[in-house]
Amino acid sequence: MATTVPTPARPRPRGGLDPDRADVYRDWLRQMLLIRHFEEKAGEAYSLGKIGGFCHLYIGQEAVAVGSLAALNRDDYITCSYREHGHALARGIGARTVMAELFGKAPGGSKGKGGSMHLFDASLGFLGGHGIVGAHIPLATGMAFAAKYRKTSQVAVCYFGEAAVNNGAFHEALNMAALWKLPAIYICENNRYGMGTALERASAIYDISERAYSYDMPNEVVDGQDVLIMHAAMERAVERARTDKVPTLLEVRTYRFMGHSMSDPIHGHYRTKEEVEDQRKRDPIAVWSQRLIAEGLLDEAGVKALDKEVIREVEDAYQFAEQAPEPEPDELYRDVYAEEKRET
């Protein structure tokens, strides 16, 4: 005779997670892990002198690029600051191509001539990688203008730090985008610091998002450590841009776990070890993997498997970059001007 043993109650999914999208959710985690391991490897390579110049790591902010870029179409336009390795990977540029560029090698996206701060892939609408704080914000406005000019449904997305918001370029670019109703999305990655300057020592107001009212622009404050929340906010912004043809300013609250660049200590004159450790408790990768496990969409083993997978991918990228050839000497004088004229 059969005895009925009550099966242990499966945890009830908290609202928000759609089991049918489990693959998507797991891929977000994979992307975040890829970025994390890629950046750790890049830091290692930098210490070994294989990567030179300035190298700004994205560790701690992974959920922002992954959650937001997941809401875009292939033909949308993206511009970033110099802290763009994560965005490049999340957009789908191969780890080999990105790592090779960091190494300054010929198969790098910019033939090794751009470097860490200047990643590009025109075929993916990934249009840099810009080194002058704030300067790429008007560029994004121009790309949104082009979308409107051509009557396409493209959107132009621009990522920048909270310190860029005090710069005149931000003000001029957002005013024009709002005035002309352009399909632009301005994503301010508020990681609390511009180099060694805390937000409140550079901006007269704490809530960056309120700057949008100067342009009558829709805006939101977003938790950048939760990829799901980031993605949902981005979907709303994309909808506004594509359908209502209005720009949005998203203030994304996040945190930089590493120093400003490889030459800057993790904590120093401007922030304490305690603060960093405290912030690390909301590691976007832990937040998301725990959520997926809690929802029963992934288990510890599954996380480990993903981790293994991306570690292999990063290792491969590293080896590839190591062995890749240097650019030919005559590359020095190439790409300064267009080689042949456009057909007219």
Next chain:
Amino acid sequence: MATTVPTPARPRPRGGLDPDRADVYRDWLRQMLLIRHFEEKAGEAYSLGKIGGFCHLYIGQEAVAVGSLAALNRDDYITCSYREHGHALARGIGARTVMAELFGKAPGGSKGKGGSMHLFDASLGFLGGHGIVGAHIPLATGMAFAAKYRKTSQVAVCYFGEAAVNNGAFHEALNMAALWKLPAIYICENNRYGMGTALERASAIYDISERAYSYDMPNEVVDGQDVLIMHAAMERAVERARTDKVPTLLEVRTYRFMGHSMSDPIHGHYRTKEEVEDQRKRDPIAVWSQRLIAEGLLDEAGVKALDKEVIREVEDAYQFAEQAPEPEPDELYRDVYAEEKRET
């Protein structure tokens, strides 16, 4: 036997006018009349080729300079745009000196080397006359910084047009002034147009004053055609700057009765004759003289007398400028660098 004849009721003074300040009120009118006649004469001289280059008249905005400057001390700092003849006169620079500068003559405030757009009188803290839209706003912030640095009670006042508010210099300068709590007063003379561009075709928001919220800065919208209202608002701003050490943004609603400059028609592609005539109904001089008459602080004859007085002053300035000598040829190479070093 005496008969009591009721005396006609003397109009009861509306609130705001203090009979003891009658002389001050009359002087405001005199200053506005002086500016009006000075500008008309300047326009005449320009047509005769006695004044060259760009010449931007202040006709219609007189109450702004007169009402606001009346609230300042002698040691405060003032910077203006190129539309600054009125501010120079209201600050107390002699009509002869200003007219001579417009004529490019040696006794002009800048020895004839600055011209209409670059009036200066360091002894009155009148620090230009600047030709690049928005560029003098950071200068004023710097002067306010100096006042704080030296712990004086000086304030730094900056006049600019509504079109300058979209420029990055405005954004950067106001953020710093608010962040550092500087005694600065930013006066946006909103005359509706930047050259041929209406406010709403250049700014994503109509209420300029709201831009102040991006900096958590006190702000007011002020009727710039009523000198008394202008003065009261300025007194509040000066109090905030001197006592509370916080900056203010005043959006002053006014109107330019003439073309953008002497080479621009009064109405043309960008505004109609009707609009201009309609706006002229609130001529700040008429508004104020009628008020003084209504309050019994001045009569028609008194107004005429003031008018005569300033016409004489302007005539004299014109004659003076006419007869004044040209600068010596060797002035070309003077004032490029400091002549002798400061004592150290």
Next chain:
Amino acid sequence: MPTLTYRDALNQALREEMQRDPDVFLMGEEVGVYQGAYKVSRGLLDEFGPMRVVDTPITELGFAGVGVGAAMVGLRPVIEFMTWNFALLAMDQLVNSAAKMRYMSGGQVGVPAVFRGPGGAALQLGAQHSQAFESYYAHIPGLIVVAPATPADAKGLLKSAIRDDNPVVFIEGEMLYNTKGEVPEGEHMIPLGQAEIKRSGSDVTVICHSKTVTLALKAAEQLAGEGVEAEVVDLRTIRPMDTDTVLESVVRTHRCVVAEEGWPFAGVGAQVVDTIQREVFDELDAPVIRVTGADVPMPYNKFLERAAKVDPGKIVAAVNQVLYREDEA
């Protein structure tokens, strides 16, 4: 051939290129409703509408960046600076974005934009409004710099600039807008990078561009009266410079004067001198002499301003100097 003003020749070039290519648009302050601060864009708003003739706020940095961004995704913006004096605010976008994008992206992303507007001193506009910045842009690898002197060149060069795939800095002569000249109709193209001998002569070479071409031609007339035949070489394109034409002329005349409106220190003329003395040192019978604007901020007073500017007399004096005719000067 129809006679047009320099202004209308530019207007014609813009109109023709906008008719030809729907990707070409004009953006800047007062280019639309106001018909252009100097009326170069007169009528274009009516013909092409507000999406292709775009009035901007006073944000040189911002709208220059908008132009660069639009060009990065394939549009062909013509960005008007009301004058090049104001473009100093946009310097970063021209030098760090426009000029470097192709190189930084390993050739993936070009910036086919034209940045145009008047340069040089007009009349009594004072220190902040009377400057010539050719040398600033010509200093930058990645940029092309053009400065036409005649209506025909203005049209032909602007059309070429708009069709070029590189960022082109196109500096118009503020004092040339009203000058008249014959201008070929329709497809009149002048290749970028070619100087032109505007007057030939065998005694001395005068190298110039933009407004100084007019002054040099006047000087040449006067010198001809004195039996001196001056060859007037108009650079037309400053960068890349047509050194062949320059050097060939100097090799013929053995004497050279270089004129420009701007300041002397590290001006365009300094580069011309450097090139000449390096390439044809042994051909020179005298040092190359430069005629430039006075090394001071421009004064407002009209007599001082006149003294600060280049004029035919100063060019004649320089020619006399390289011919060792000081006596006659």
Next chain:
Amino acid sequence: MPTLTYRDALNQALREEMQRDPDVFLMGEEVGVYQGAYKVSRGLLDEFGPMRVVDTPITELGFAGVGVGAAMVGLRPVIEFMTWNFALLAMDQLVNSAAKMRYMSGGQVGVPAVFRGPGGAALQLGAQHSQAFESYYAHIPGLIVVAPATPADAKGLLKSAIRDDNPVVFIEGEMLYNTKGEVPEGEHMIPLGQAEIKRSGSDVTVICHSKTVTLALKAAEQLAGEGVEAEVVDLRTIRPMDTDTVLESVVRTHRCVVAEEGWPFAGVGAQVVDTIQREVFDELDAPVIRVTGADVPMPYNKFLERAAKVDPGKIVAAVNQVLYREDEA
């Protein structure tokens, strides 16, 4: 005499001048809490407090203007640009406000401010972060431009710059911060406008400034080994240029090479060449040859970058050329 790094020599000059004159203050990005992006201002915040060592938002245009405004009313600001690459955003304030204020006001209002920061290429910073803009500022009447090559010059020139009543553009060598040298203590002043012969020689003159001085001295060593005595002239101040020292040297050697980190077109070297050929044409036994950075945006790849930069070998080659020793090169 104590040995200091170029960085610490600058730090010492700032400290001494701030101690001497309460009107002197330092303002810029990261100069305070962070102790300076390149640590030039290390310790100054602690010693002088936040009112005299002021961290700014990232607003080059804005805080350059704040410095100009403060100087207009008599303070002595030292405005730090984290690098001169970013100062392009502030170009308008330097060219249209700082440089012209005295002139536009008829001598009433001066701008006794110093604008300082590192210039030139460091290592693999890429196109937007590896530029030398000396020629831009030297082009402008009203500005003084200084570019020290040694720790002692860095200290002595910065002290003079701070005490000067004119706006001074002070360009430090990003690659020189760690170089060491003897630096006099206390009141060590070097007048602005004086070049210095860093090594004397009779066969050829090498004119240089900032980092290229180090490279020229290395080249001179090598040449000495080959029996060629090169005289190395360090301009130190670019504007006003000490043409006497330059010309006297060339008159002695009759041959000249001019080196600079920046791009060739209308660079500082072009002006030096112009001056030399004009003033001492008949003394020259060969054309003056320039050595400059390659005429391209700076590439990131280290080998391409190396190829783009000036090095001792390139200076030696140029010297051989003006000595007609190509064979040996």
